[in-house]
Amino acid sequence: MRAVLSGDMPRSRVLALILAVILVALALAPFLFPGVRTVDTAARICVFVVLVASYDLMLGYGGIVSFAHTMFFGIGAYGIALASTHMGRGFDALIVGAGAGALVAAALALVIGLFSLRVRAIFFAMITLAVASAVAVLVSQLSGLTGGEDGLTFQTPRALSPAFRFGDSLLGVKLNGKLLVYYLVFVGALILFLLLLRVVNSPFGRVLQAIRENDFRAEAIGYRVVYYRVAATCLSASAAALAGSLYAIWLRYVGPDTVLSMEIMIDILLMVVIGGMGTMYGAVIGATLFVLAQNYLQALMGSASGLVEGVPVLPQLLSADRWLLWLGVLFVLSVYFFPTGVVGRLRQGR
Amino acid sequence: MSPPILQTRDLTVRFGGHVAVDAVTCDFHTGQLTAIVGPNGAGKTTYFNLISGQIAATAGSVRLRGRDIGGLSVAARTRAGIGRAFQLTNLFPNLTVLENVRLVVQCHAQQGFNLWSMAASHRELTDRAMAVLERVRLADLAGQTVSELSHGNQRKLEVALLIALDPAVYMFDEPTAGMSVDEAPVVLDLIAELKEQSDRTVLLVEHKMDVIARLADRIIVLHNGALAADGEPAEVIASDVVQEAYMGRDLEDV
Ligand SMILES: Nc1ncnc2c1ncn2[C@@H]1O[C@H](COP(=O)(O)OP(=O)(O)O)[C@@H](O)[C@H]1O
Ligand SMILES: [Mg+2]
Numbered sequence: 001m002r003a004v005l006s007g008d009m010p011r012s013r014v015l016a017l018i019l020a021v022i023l024v025a026l027a028l029a030p031f032l033f034p035g036v037r038t039v040d041t042a043a044r045i046c047v048f049v050v051l052v053a054s055y056d057l058m059l060g061y062g063g064i065v066s067f068a069h070t071m072f073f074g075i076g077a078y079g080i081a082l083a084s085t086h087m088g089r090g091f092d093a094l095i096v097g098a099g100a101g102a103l104v105a106a107a108l109a110l111v112i113g114l115f116s117l118r119v120r121a122i123f124f125a126m127i128t129l130a131v132a133s134a135v136a137v138l139v140s141q142l143s144g145l146t147g148g149e150d151g152l153t154f155q156t157p158r159a160l161s162p163a164f165r166f167g168d169s170l171l172g173v174k175l176n177g178k179l180l181v182y183y184l185v186f187v188g189a190l191i192l193f194l195l196l197l198r199v200v201n202s203p204f205g206r207v208l209q210a211i212r213e214n215d216f217r218a219e220a221i222g223y224r225v226v227y228y229r230v231a232a233t234c235l236s237a238s239a240a241a242l243a244g245s246l247y248a249i250w251l252r253y254v255g256p257d258t259v260l261s262m263e264i265m266i267d268i269l270l271m272v273v274i275g276g277m278g279t280m281y282g283a284v285i286g287a288t289l290f291v292l293a294q295n296y297l298q299a300l301m302g303s304a305s306g307l308v309e310g311v312p313v314l315p316q317l318l319s320a321d322r323w324l325l326w327l328g329v330l331f332v333l334s335v336y337f338f339p340t341g342v343v344g345r346l347r348q349g350r
Numbered sequence: 351m352s353p354p355i356l357q358t359r360d361l362t363v364r365f366g367g368h369v370a371v372d373a374v375t376c377d378f379h380t381g382q383l384t385a386i387v388g389p390n391g392a393g394k395t396t397y398f399n400l401i402s403g404q405i406a407a408t409a410g411s412v413r414l415r416g417r418d419i420g421g422l423s424v425a426a427r428t429r430a431g432i433g434r435a436f437q438l439t440n441l442f443p444n445l446t447v448l449e450n451v452r453l454v455v456q457c458h459a460q461q462g463f464n465l466w467s468m469a470a471s472h473r474e475l476t477d478r479a480m481a482v483l484e485r486v487r488l489a490d491l492a493g494q495t496v497s498e499l500s501h502g503n504q505r506k507l508e509v510a511l512l513i514a515l516d517p518a519v520y521m522f523d524e525p526t527a528g529m530s531v532d533e534a535p536v537v538l539d540l541i542a543e544l545k546e547q548s549d550r551t552v553l554l555v556e557h558k559m560d561v562i563a564r565l566a567d568r569i570i571v572l573h574n575g576a577l578a579a580d581g582e583p584a585e586v587i588a589s590d591v592v593q594e595a596y597m598g599r600d601l602e603d604v
Contacts, residue, residue, distance in 0.1 A: 007468045198468075203461040206469045210453050213442040220402065220440075221515060222428040222457040231463070 006201040015346040046189035053283035054239035060278035062232040063212030068128035072237040074260035076101035076244030081152040081254040089155040098245035102238040109237035113230035151255020276341020298323040360410035372575035383552040388572035402434040433517030448492040451479040454514040502533040
């Protein structure tokens with residue numbers, strides 16, 4: 001157990017319990033919560049856990065602020081889409097697409113990093129913002145290749161399509177390709193998460209923490225700070241790209257709004273902060289809470305506003321259209337009460 | 351005498367119109383402990399910054415074992431053998447005491463880019479870090495977060511990081527400043543031990559005359575950035591420059 005978690009135990013009984021519940025719920029989601037919508041939510045949680053964890057490697061461990069994380073996510077997703085479109089459906093296309101996506105993301109991160117991290121970490125934030133916007137524009141302009149604003153719909157291997165049946169049913173759940181894709185996403189995300197956990201607890205991860213704490217002194221004890229920052233950025237970019245690949249395999253569709261928009265970037269920031277920066281487990285909690293809120297807050301509020309009908313003002317406040325307002329309120333409250341994130345709070349209060 | 355390990359040649363830095371270090375030419379020999387004295391603002395810390403690379407010289411050069419290191423980064427100079435402890439405590443505040451020291455040991459062991467193994471399970475690194483903590487009497491506090499330490503203990507840890515680095519050239523910038531009378535001797539004894547190791551060179555900025563008289567093989571005096579005196583301790587302390595400038599009082603009283 002220690003080896004699997006790289007020695008980074010939850011260090012709080014409540015946290016361990018919550019993590020275990022999330023793990024079991026995600027592992028058995030198709031059986032526990034059968035339904036297109038719920039399984040889709042579970043898959044999104046898996047993908048976002050990896051995406052947020054990879055962002056935390058940079059922000060929470062390396063102290064590097066980037067606005068290009070969705071871009072790396074998108075590169076991985078478009079990698080799958082382009083490979084599947086041009087090579088035809090097949091597992092080889094998935095492997096090539098994911099591999100190429102991860103490599104391109106790492107190469108791009110290397111160039112941006114070497115170019116800007118040498119100067120000042122804040123300069124890096126600005127450059128990533130510029131590059132991410134440029135790439136988003138490029139993708140919508142090159143409609144011949146990328147499908148432009150409409151995006152690309154593509155086919156994944158037959159074994160991963162809903163039409164593929166490999167048995168009748170188990171516990172009332174149809175044994176089809178959709179179930180297999182879910183488990184591909186789940187297992188892929190689990191492996192990526194455990195790898196990231198390993199990286200942050202390795203000697204390399206300690207150096208990143210040292211750099212975040214005091215880059216001046218890290219340099220003075222012999223660490224070439226720039227190289228570590230660039231390496232962290234590249235690793236983080238590839239992990240984000242792989243998360244994007246999983247997402248594309250799940251959706252069998254990519255488009256600027258789904259995998260490249262600035263909105264996703266803001267969501268990632270919110271998830272990191274809610275869960276707790278500098279703790280990989282924060283990514284799990286943050287992503288789970290956020291995706292659940294995104295998906296169910298609207299419905300919850302709709303029914304709540306129905307309940308308080310007749311009371312003045314309340315129904316308007318609780319109307320489903322106001323869900324973003326309430327998400328904002330939840331965010332402000334969570335930052336106010338848990339400045340170190342949910343995980344930081346749970347670990348203190350042990 | 352063997353060739354000097356560290357040399358500065360006409361080393362100068364100007365901040366706007368103000369010359370903080372003014373054409374300092376000085377050789378440092380292996381095995382020697384040199385005390386650097388001078389009133390506040392004399393340029394002692396700035397001289398250190400020029401040698402360890404935190405700031406770039408306006409003119410002049412720094413040589414380590416005969417090689418000009420002016421173009422090297424701070425990290426490269428550290429790995430080449432120049433180690434530095436800071437006047438203002440400069441640690442990793444949210445990591446534990448042990449992790450602070452282990453980071454230094456780990457850099458030494460070239461494990462920084464090890465992505466796979468678990469940092470906490472490197473026995474030899476941990477043992478070496480603990481050994482350093484024993485020497486500065488911080489072993490009991492190994493698991494504490496640095497920001498929770500007393501000022502005196504933070505100063506000790508500052509010194510511990512340099513000891514763990516074990517460079518060819520040790521640079522201490524007022525290591526005992528702000529320490530209580532019972533804490534300071536631990537640090538001074540450690541510096542005295544380094545002196546016993548004949549292959550180590552020590553540069554020590556210090557104000558207390560009794561300490562300097564006990565430890566130093568040589569004293570250099572900086573005044574307004576320039577080298578004002580250089581020689582045997584007794585000779586320099588008795589010299590006109592020091593007598594006039596400080597009138598025999600402890601240098602920090604000035
Ligand atoms: N980065 C800097 N920019 C401008 N002036 C500086 C800088 N660093 C030091 N100085 C000035 O250089 C002089 C020498 O400072 P310092 O080396 O800290 O003195 P000491 O360590 O001997 O007390 C002071 O007048 C100080 O104000
Ligand atoms: Mg000083």
